[in-house]
Every structure is written in C-alpha cells, then in structure tokens.
Amino acid sequence: MSGVNPYFFIKEVPTEELVKLLARKIKELKSEKDTTANLNLQLRNTVKELKNTQDELLRNREILQDEVKQKTDELINLERVSILGNFTARAAHDLNNPLSVIKNSSQILRINLDKHLDEKSKAQWSRLDRAVARMSHQIDDVLGFVKPPTLERKKHVVASILSDVLERMEIPSNIEIHPPLVGSTIYCDYEKIEIVFVNLLTNAIQAIGNNDGSIDITISDDSDPKYVQIIVQDSGCGVPPNLSDKLFEPFFTTKQTGTGLGLVSCKSIVKEHGGHIGITSIFGKGTTIKLRLPKESEFDNLDTDDQEKTLKIKSR
Numbered sequence: 001m002s003g004v005n006p007y008f009f010i011k012e013v014p015t016e017e018l019v020k021l022l023a024r025k026i027k028e029l030k031s032e033k034d035t036t037a038n039l040n041l042q043l044r045n046t047v048k049e050l051k052n053t054q055d056e057l058l059r060n061r062e063i064l065q066d067e068v069k070q071k072t073d074e075l076i077n078l079e080r081v082s083i084l085g086n087f088t089a090r091a092a093h094d095l096n097n098p099l100s101v102i103k104n105s106s107q108i109l110r111i112n113l114d115k116h117l118d119e120k121s122k123a124q125w126s127r128l129d130r131a132v133a134r135m136s137h138q139i140d141d142v143l144g145f146v147k148p149p150t151l152e153r154k155k156h157v158v159a160s161i162l163s164d165v166l167e168r169m170e171i172p173s174n175i176e177i178h179p180p181l182v183g184s185t186i187y188c189d190y191e192k193i194e195i196v197f198v199n200l201l202t203n204a205i206q207a208i209g210n211n212d213g214s215i216d217i218t219i220s221d222d223s224d225p226k227y228v229q230i231i232v233q234d235s236g237c238g239v240p241p242n243l244s245d246k247l248f249e250p251f252f253t254t255k256q257t258g259t260g261l262g263l264v265s266c267k268s269i270v271k272e273h274g275g276h277i278g279i280t281s282i283f284g285k286g287t288t289i290k291l292r293l294p295k296e297s298e299f300d301n302l303d304t305d306d307q308e309k310t311l312k313i314k315s316r
C-alpha cells in the first residue's frame with residue numbers, strides 16, 4: 001500500500017463540499033465527545049455508588065459480626081446462668097426452711113420474753129428480725145429469678161402494700177420518703193409486689209447513701225385505662241450512661257455486697273403480672289423507676305358463669 005495516498009479522493013471533492021463534510025464530521029466528533037464525557041461521568045457515579053454499596057456492605061458485615069458475637073456471648077452466659085440457676089434454686093429452697101424456723105422462733109421468743117427485755121435488747125432483737133427479713137427477701141429474689149413466680153392475685157390498695165413495706169424497712173433519718181396520696185388498687189399478688197417495692201426502695205436508699213435525699217412515690221393513671229402507673233423517684237447518685245443498658249442483666253451489680261438480682265426479680269414479678277417496668281436515670285441527679293401494673297383481673301367484667309367457663313377453657 002506504500003506510495004498510495006489514502007486521501008486521494010479529496011482532490012476529487014469540491015472544496016465547498018469538503019468544508020461541509022469536515023464541519024459535519026467535527027460536529028459529530030464533538031457530540032461523540034460530549035456523549036463520551038457523559039458516559040464517563042455516569043461511569044464515575046456508578047463506580048462511586050458501587051464503592052458506597054461496598055462500604056455499606058462492609059459496615060453491615062461488621063455489625064452482623066458484632067451481633068453474632070453478642071448473641072454467642074449471651075448464649076454462653078445463658079447456659080452459665082441456667083446451670084447456676086439450678087444450683088441456686090436448690091440452695092435457696094434449702095435455706096428457706098431453717099430461715100422460717102429462725103423467723104418463727106424469734107417471734108415466739110420475742111412475745112414470751114418481751115416483758116423481761118430492756119430497750120437495748122429490744123432494739124437488738126428488732127435488728128435481728130430485720131436481718132432475717134432481708135435474708136428472706138434475698139432468697140425470694142433468687143427464687144423469683146430462677147423460677148417464674150406463681151401468683152396469688154387479688155385486688156389490693158397500692159398505698160397499703162407500701163405502708164407495710166415502709167413499716168418493716170429501716171429508713172435512714174437522712175432520707176425523706178413521700179408516699180403516694182391516692183388510694184388506687186391493683187390486681188396483684190401482695191407478697192410479690194412487696195418484694196418489688198422492697199427492692200426498689202432498697203436500691204433508692206443505697207443510691208442516696210449518707211447524703212440528704214428524698215424518695216417520692218406517686219401513683220397516676222396510665223395512658224391505658226386498665227393500668228396504674230407507679231413512679232418511684234430518688235435523688236440518689238444515678239447511673240452512669242454507659243451502665244444503663246446493664247441494669248436488668250442478672251448478676252449485674254456495682255455494689256460490693258450486691259447480688260445483682262434485685263431488678264431482675266422485680267422485672268420477672270412485674271412481667272408475670274402482665275405489667276411493665278422501666279428505669280431512667282441521670283448520673284449524679286437521681287433515678288426514676290416507672291411501674292405499670294394492671295388495675296383489674298381480666299375476668300373482672302365477666303359474670304360468675306362466664307368466669308367459670310373461661311377458667312375451664314384456660315385449664316384445658
């Protein structure tokens with residue numbers, strides 16, 4: 001092919017035509033250049049989007065890996081708790097009997113010897129009774145955690161449960177307690193709700209420590225008319241934000257002598273009642289516990305025949 005002019009035809013095309021041809025070619029090339037630039041831009045955007053999707057996939061993978069790790073840890077923990085639970089349930093159950101003997105004997109002895117005791121001995125005896133009551137509550141906590149409580153429910157006035165609890169507890173003189181003023185009733189197991197209040201008030205007292213402080217207990221209507229809302233608010237030390245997720249975990253405690261079962265036991269009792277418990281806290285300012293408990297039995301609005309029928313259906 002050497003020696004052949006590839007543009008030989010140019011000589012044969014009139015200049016005017018050639019200019020037109022060239023102009024059209026230049027226009028076509030320009031438009032192709034624009035199209036290429038557009039395609040380039042689209043390609044760059046697609047690459048960018050792909051990169052974002054890849055980053056998101058990586059992030060999701062990390063989140064999933066964390067979740068799997070967390071769930072595995074939870075499972076391992078659950079297994080440990082379950083083994084420990086069996087052992088603790090047996091120990092707690094076995095401790096309950098001798099403790100009842102101590103409690104009953106102490107009461108009988110106290111009645112028989114009351115006349116002969118001086119004030120100091122009476123005070124000491126009261127300390128002994130309170131210590132036994134505390135042990136008994138700890139055991140109830142453990143049992144309440146390891147086996148869901150069976151409830152004996154009736155309608156009870158919240159304020160009267162609270163007044164019984166407060167009478168039995170030792171409230172330090174640096175703490176002012178403001179009990180509720182309204183007489184709402186809840187459909188509950190009296191003793192189990194007592195355990196809830198003892199735990200919540202004990203936590204509040206411990207959170208206030210030696211400072212002057214207060215515990216306010218209020219009762220109000222819930223947004224759902226079937227429930228009552230009970231709020232226990234203390235002016236104690238509060239909970240550091242990084243610990244707030246852990247409070248209902250079994251055995252989580254920040255106290256030297258705590259078992260970390262108080263709130264767990266409260267939750268299990270409240271849940272068994274069909275209620276709800278929530279905690280909010282401001283570190284250094286105080287803690288608020290919100291309880292939501294049912295006002296009435298699910299049978300309250302049925303007549304006696306219907307109640308019996310419903311019970312029969314339920315027991316099948």
Ligand SMILES: Nc1ncnc2c1ncn2[C@@H]1O[C@H](COP(=O)(O)OP(=O)(O)OP(=O)(O)O)[C@@H](O)[C@H]1O
Pocket residue numbers: 199203204207234236237238239247252253254255257258259260261262263264286287
């Ligand atoms: N009112 C409160 N104010 C501040 N911190 C609280 C309060 N209630 C609970 N907490 C925190 O939650 C943790 C768990 O409470 P929980 O009652 O379950 O166990 P505990 O009090 O440590 O031990 P125990 O089993 O003897 O009750 C406490 O150790 C404490 O750090």
Ligand SMILES: [Mg+2]
Pocket residue numbers: 199202203258262263
């Ligand atoms: Mg506690």
